[in-house]
Each structure stands twice: as C-alpha cells, then as structure tokens.
Amino acid sequence: MSDKHIDAVKTVKHAQKRECEECVKIGARWVHLRTCQECGGTRCCDSSPNKHATAPFHATAHPIVRSFEPGEDWFWCYADGVAFEVDGVEPAPSHS
Ligand SMILES: [Zn+2]
Numbered sequence: 398m399s400d401k402h403i404d405a406v407k408t409v410k411h412a413q414k415r416e417c418e419e420c421v422k423i424g425a426r427w428v429h430l431r432t433c434q435e436c437g438g439t440r441c442c443d444s445s446p447n448k449h450a451t452a453p454f455h456a457t458a459h460p461i462v463r464s465f466e467p468g469e470d471w472f473w474c475y476a477d478g479v480a481f482e483v484d485g486v487e488p489a490p491s492h493s
C-alpha cells in the first residue's frame with residue numbers, strides 16, 4: 398500500500414512529551430495523542446474534546462500523524478483517510 402503523504406515521511410518523529418501541546422496551553426484534557434510527522438508536534442485525537450490533531454491547519458497541511466499510545470505504531474493520513482503500519486518507514490535513530 399502506498400500513499401504520497403506517507404511516502405514523504407523518511408524518518409519517524411517521536412513525541413517529546415506525553416501531552417497535547419495545545420491542550421496544556423488552555424488547561425484542557427485529551428484522550429489519545431498523535432504525533433505530527435511534519436512538524437513533530439503532539440496533539441490530541443478525535444476522541445478528545447478539542448481534536449487538536451485534526452484542527453483545520455493540521456489536517457490539511459500536515460496530514461500524517463503517528464499514534465502515541467502504548468503498543469500502537471501505526472500512522473494515519475488525514476488527507477486520504479487511510480492507516481499505515483510502520484513497515485517501509487525507517488524508525489528514527491535512537492539517542493541515548
Ligand atoms: Zn489537544
């Protein structure tokens with residue numbers, strides 16, 4: 398399966414903090430987190446009250462997000478509405 402948006406992701410961006418960067422500004426709560434593969438920002442999913450990951454700018458300009466939930470390693474393309482497994486995308490080198 399191929400998608401022009403996911404093809405543009407060469408290295409996986411990992412979340413820096415386990416929080417929605419928009420929710421923390423307004424003191425809101427989130428349900429699940431998604432990490433944007435374009436800017437690396439972490440935002441909340443559609444199950445969250447504020448749906449920051451799908452905010453108009455993000456869903457159109459930065460369509461690829463990665464799940465940031467334990468045990469989940471899939472990507473989602475908002476532009477095409479399709480999910481991807483990590484196969485074919487190299488994990489980012491881990492720094493220790
Ligand atoms: Zn949020």
Ligand SMILES: [Zn+2]
Binds near residue numbers: 434435436438455459
């Ligand atoms: Zn982004």
